[in-house]
Amino acid sequence: MAQINPSILSADFARLAQEAEAVRGADWLHVDVMDNHFVPNLTLGVPIVESLARATDIPLDCHLMIEQPDRWAPQYVEAGAGSVTFHVEAAAAPVRLAREIRAKGARASMALKPATPIEPYEDLLPELDMVLIMTVEPGFGGQAFLDIMLPKIRRTRELIDKHGLSLWLQVDGGVAPSTIERCAEAGADVFVAGSAVYGADDPAEAVRALRAQAETAAAGAPWACKH
Ligand SMILES: O=C(CO)[C@@H](O)[C@H](O)COP(=O)(O)O
Numbered sequence: 001m002a003q004i005n006p007s008i009l010s011a012d013f014a015r016l017a018q019e020a021e022a023v024r025g026a027d028w029l030h031v032d033v034m035d036n037h038f039v040p041n042l043t044l045g046v047p048i049v050e051s052l053a054r055a056t057d058i059p060l061d062c063h064l065m066i067e068q069p070d071r072w073a074p075q076y077v078e079a080g081a082g083s084v085t086f087h088v089e090a091a092a093a094p095v096r097l098a099r100e101i102r103a104k105g106a107r108a109s110m111a112l113k114p115a116t117p118i119e120p121y122e123d124l125l126p127e128l129d130m131v132l133i134m135t136v137e138p139g140f141g142g143q144a145f146l147d148i149m150l151p152k153i154r155r156t157r158e159l160i161d162k163h164g165l166s167l168w169l170q171v172d173g174g175v176a177p178s179t180i181e182r183c184a185e186a187g188a189d190v191f192v193a194g195s196a197v198y199g200a201d202d203p204a205e206a207v208r209a210l211r212a213q214a215e216t217a218a219a220g221a222p223w224a225c226k227h
Pocket of ligand 1: 007009010030032063136137138139140141142143172173174175192193194195196
């Protein structure tokens with residue numbers, strides 16, 4: 001089943017609780033954490049995640065676009081994140097970090113920037129609950145989807161299936177009605193959408209429509225029959 005995770009980077013930060021309510025029915029709320037070092041933007045930290053976790057019952061999917069995720073990721077679990085994604089380019093010890101996130105009770109996920117291939121990390125897959133393929137350069141919402149990432153989504157799906165794993169495959173960046181079907185056909189099953197959801201007149205309806213599009217596209221994909 002396709003999951004749609006609205007990115008609060010495109011929401012009004014002064015009204016986060018209401019913005020979470022506006023996407024009721026979403027599977028997770030995607031929380032973009034940026035430190036102005038790993039990416040050229042600065043967003044929100046642990047105290048805001050703590051408050052948001054208290055303000056909504058939608059589980060939080062925290063995407064750490066930060067240096068030193070080994071130091072910070074456990075604190076996001078303690079703040080209430082149900083899933084924590086670290087960038088493999090920034091992690092000093094990704095296996096130890098994934099195990100620590102899981103031991104603390106959250107789902108562990110590894111993200112790859114557009115220029116980072118999946119193949120060197122094949123052996124790490126059993127340690128993870130999700131892989132995030134960035135479909136824009138991380139740092140900002142509202143960028144155009146990078147079509148050249150579709151082969152990497154396909155290869156990642158093949159590796160997941162080759163190892164008989166059930167981990168989720170998330171895509172993030174430029175996901176919209178015009179791109180979500182290609183992502184689903186390539187093998188993604190979790191879709192982050194910022195501007196396509198929060199820029200819509202009815203964000204909750206946008207979530208439902210994106211999910212329906214992804215599910216229809218995935219139903220016809222060759223990898224779908226294996227699930
Ligand atoms: O991580 C990021 C950007 O770095 C994303 O989560 C964006 O926030 C998605 O926004 P849209 O591309 O969907 O507008």
